[in-house]
Amino acid sequence: MSVSPRLSLGPVPYFWGEQQLLDFYDSAANSSFEIIYLGEMVCAKRRSFSFQGWLELGRDLASAGKTVIFSTLALLEAGSELGFLKRLIANGEFMIEANDVAAIQLTQGHPFVGGSTLNIYNPRTLEVLAAQGLIRWIPPTELASGPLEALHQVRPATVQTELPVWGRMPLAWSARCYTARHLNRAKDQCGFCCSEYPEGLLAHTQEDQRFLVLNGTQVTSATRWNLVEHLPQIQATGIEVLRLAGDHPAVFEAGKLVRAVLDKQLDASTAAQQATHLTSDDDSDGFWLGQPGMMAAGILRD
Amino acid sequence: MELVCPAGNLQGLKIAIENGADSVYLGFRDPTNARHFSGLNFSVESARNAVDFAHSHSKKVFVALNTFPQAHNWGTWRDAVDRAGELQIDALIVADTGIMDYACERWPELRLHLSVQASATSAEAIRFYHERFDIQRAVLPRVLSLTQVRRVCVDSPVDTEVFGFGSLCVMAEGRCLLSSYVTGKSPNNFGACSPGEFVRWAETGRGLESRLNGVLVDCYGAGECSGYPTVCKGRYRVEGVTDYTMEKPVSLNSLPILPSLLQAGVSAIKVEGRQRSPAYVRRVTRVLRAAIDSCTRDPENFVPAPDGMAELAALSEGSQTTLGAFSRYWQ
Numbered sequence: 001m002s003v004s005p006r007l008s009l010g011p012v013p014y015f016w017g018e019q020q021l022l023d024f025y026d027s028a029a030n031s032s033f034e035i036i037y038l039g040e041m042v043c044a045k046r047r048s049f050s051f052q053g054w055l056e057l058g059r060d061l062a063s064a065g066k067t068v069i070f071s072t073l074a075l076l077e078a079g080s081e082l083g084f085l086k087r088l089i090a091n092g093e094f095m096i097e098a099n100d101v102a103a104i105q106l107t108q109g110h111p112f113v114g115g116s117t118l119n120i121y122n123p124r125t126l127e128v129l130a131a132q133g134l135i136r137w138i139p140p141t142e143l144a145s146g147p148l149e150a151l152h153q154v155r156p157a158t159v160q161t162e163l164p165v166w167g168r169m170p171l172a173w174s175a176r177c178y179t180a181r182h183l184n185r186a187k188d189q190c191g192f193c194c195s196e197y198p199e200g201l202l203a204h205t206q207e208d209q210r211f212l213v214l215n216g217t218q219v220t221s222a223t224r225w226n227l228v229e230h231l232p233q234i235q236a237t238g239i240e241v242l243r244l245a246g247d248h249p250a251v252f253e254a255g256k257l258v259r260a261v262l263d264k265q266l267d268a269s270t271a272a273q274q275a276t277h278l279t280s281d282d283d284s285d286g287f288w289l290g291q292p293g294m295m296a297a298g299i300l301r302d
Numbered sequence: 303m304e305l306v307c308p309a310g311n312l313q314g315l316k317i318a319i320e321n322g323a324d325s326v327y328l329g330f331r332d333p334t335n336a337r338h339f340s341g342l343n344f345s346v347e348s349a350r351n352a353v354d355f356a357h358s359h360s361k362k363v364f365v366a367l368n369t370f371p372q373a374h375n376w377g378t379w380r381d382a383v384d385r386a387g388e389l390q391i392d393a394l395i396v397a398d399t400g401i402m403d404y405a406c407e408r409w410p411e412l413r414l415h416l417s418v419q420a421s422a423t424s425a426e427a428i429r430f431y432h433e434r435f436d437i438q439r440a441v442l443p444r445v446l447s448l449t450q451v452r453r454v455c456v457d458s459p460v461d462t463e464v465f466g467f468g469s470l471c472v473m474a475e476g477r478c479l480l481s482s483y484v485t486g487k488s489p490n491n492f493g494a495c496s497p498g499e500f501v502r503w504a505e506t507g508r509g510l511e512s513r514l515n516g517v518l519v520d521c522y523g524a525g526e527c528s529g530y531p532t533v534c535k536g537r538y539r540v541e542g543v544t545d546y547t548m549e550k551p552v553s554l555n556s557l558p559i560l561p562s563l564l565q566a567g568v569s570a571i572k573v574e575g576r577q578r579s580p581a582y583v584r585r586v587t588r589v590l591r592a593a594i595d596s597c598t599r600d601p602e603n604f605v606p607a608p609d610g611m612a613e614l615a616a617l618s619e620g621s622q623t624t625l626g627a628f629s630r631y632w633q
Contacts (some may be wrong), residue, residue, distance in 0.1 A: 015509055017378050027460055031391045057400050059494075075421075075423065075445065075477075076423050076427075076445060077423055077445065077447070077450050078450065079453055082426065091449070100421070100423075100424075100427060101420075101421075101422065101426075101427040101430045101431070102422075102423075102426035102427040102430070104430060105426045105427065105429055105430040105433075106426055117421075117477050119370055119399075119421075119476060119477070119490065120399075121370040121371060121372050121396070121398065121400075121490070121491075122371050122372055122373055122376055122398070122610045123356070123399045123400070124376070124399075124400030124401075124404060125398060125399040125400035125403075125404055126400075127397050127403075128398075128403050128434070139604065140370075140479075140482075140488065140490070141479055141480050142482040142488060142491055143372070146372055146374070147372040147373050149498075150372075150373035150374065151372075151373050154373070154614050169479070169483070170479075171478070171479045171483050172472045172473040172474070172477065172478040172479065172480050172534070173444070173445075173473060173478075174445060174472055174474065174548070175445035175447070175474075175627040176472060176548070176549075176627070178547065178548060181547075181548075182543070184540070189420040190550070201540055201541065203492055203539065203540050203547050204538060204539040204540075205517060205518045205519075205536075205537070205539070206517050206518050206520075206521050206537065206539060206544060209392065209518070210516065211517065211538060212480075212533075212538070212547075212564075214540065214547065217515060219473070219480065219548070221483055236385050250325075252567055259568070286486070287482070290486070291486050292482070292484055292485055292486040292515060293479065293482055293483040293484075293486075294483050294484060294517075
């Protein structure tokens with residue numbers, strides 16, 4: 001395919017402080033990422049930025065030539081969270097990534113990106129949501145390459161596909177805060193303890209396998225999703241946007257590797273290998289291959 | 303308040319109805335429902351018998367069709383909708399947006415209930431499905447506190463149903479990929495969490511080990527109660543502390559807050575457990591029937607009967623019960 005996919009930077013899933021976020025997005029402004037997702041999708045209590053602060057950051061990034069999108073909470077429970085969602089949707093400047101159906105209901109037909117938690121598993125769901133204003137969709141994390149490509153091929157003409165290719169995998173969301181639970185604190189007296197864990201809390205099995213990561217009310221994989229080796233196949237399908245998770249400062253190095261493969265300046269296997277050294281996580285690509293998500297094949301296993 | 307009970311087979315359905323269920327829910331023998339276990343569920347023939355039996359007792363039958371089809375297997379789900387439509391059931395419990403769209407178009411008279419698998423935690427989310435597909439009831443995810451349930455009930459355009467008793471998902475249903483991460487199969491894509499084919503038990507020097515596709519989920523010492531190795535109920539090591547990181551093996555029991563649920567305007571109480579034995583269904587249905595009747599008669603003075611609570615505790619995972627997310631403390 002002649003058109004090269006654009007790269008997007010997913011929202012920061014962890015509770016980083018204001019300065020860490022500013023530094024991170026300073027790097028983002030000067031990176032090869034064209035689309036940048038901002039905002040909080042895990043816990044509404046995290047407020048490194050006020051609503052106004054996010055808006056200002058968005059404007060700064062937009063003036064640096066980036067397309068800015070606001071990500072919304074994946075799990076809405078409290079009335080205050082819905083209130084914040086309404087405010088976010090009505091921001092008047094930036095599109096939203098809907099991570100819950102309530103956000104779609106509230107956008108009232110305005111264009112939106114549909115996050116992986118919307119569970120778009122089949123063409124008919126994609127069609128229905130396209131009619132509601134969906135302009136780009138992120139597949140469910142567990143969807144294998146076969147059904148994903150089949151869905152991409154029959155997508156409505158107004159809809160693009162955005163595929164996560166690097167980052168820890170979001171696996172579950174709960175009312176319970178696992179970080180607070182680990183520290184024997186009640187959720188409403190959490191003391192913002194997740195800010196002490198900028199890379200989440202690693203849970204090992206009792207035989208020392210790095211297994212899961214606790215991030216407040218979210219659980220992610222301990223392995224890092226790495227589809228770099230599969231980029232030539234992905235590029236051939238014409239998928240329009242590739243997303244890298246904003247969960248690690250090394251994402252900018254990962255973005256360079258992905259860009260180099262897409263631009264045919266680096267071979268995919270070499271880049272995949274190099275990507276495995278960017279963080280201390282083990283990498284995996286099982287879901288892409290229709291296997292358990294924790295599994296690694298090809299170059300990642302060697 | 304309606305009592306909705308599970309049926310894994312025809313015998314279970316009859317027992318649920320004979321012991322006080324107002325409605326019974328069931329699934330077909332395929333991955334279209336979230337209890338796709340071998341030896342469980344209904345053929346067309348047995349489902350027809352189930353509907354006849356229930357209707358002759360003036361009770362209702364719901365069919366759970368609450369998993370997510372993909373491009374290559376869409377036909378299996380579509381056929382299941384058609385089968386349900388032809389059976390004259392009382393409601394179809396659905397989670398997938400595409401399936402709702404199909405059911406609404408092909409079977410406009412068929413009543414739709416929004417499955418817990420659709421993860422609708424707010425009135426806005428419920429309204430989305432109600433306005434587009436005319437869903438008539440929403441089953442609320444087990445992540446809401448009692449206060450949040452009240453708010454949804456006030457704002458929701460349709461009836462609500464909540465879980466009253468049974469195994470507890472601690473994650474938002476329909477969005478949990480923990481089973482898939484370990485086995486490749488999840489409630490969403492296969493209709494089962496932690497399928498039995500991946501479970502291994504082994505007595506070792508360390509104790510009784512439970513594994514899911516090779517991953518050590520827990521290891522039990524002498525005298526410890528063992529639980530089925532679902533990922534969320536395992537013991538892991540975090541910062542040197544080995545404990546139930548997400549939740550211990552425990553069942554949800556909402557009987558202590560039954561008057562509050564009634565007052566909140568909840569229309570139906572659901573019992574989890576289509577995979578459970580008819581004997582289990584009999585015992586749970588009797589306890590819940592008596593509790594709902596007593597609570598409806600005199601909500602202000604309702605206290606769960608101690609023998610009923612003891613009976614439920616005995617039937618629970620790890621012999622322990624919790625109010626789950628209903629209680630603020632749990633969160």
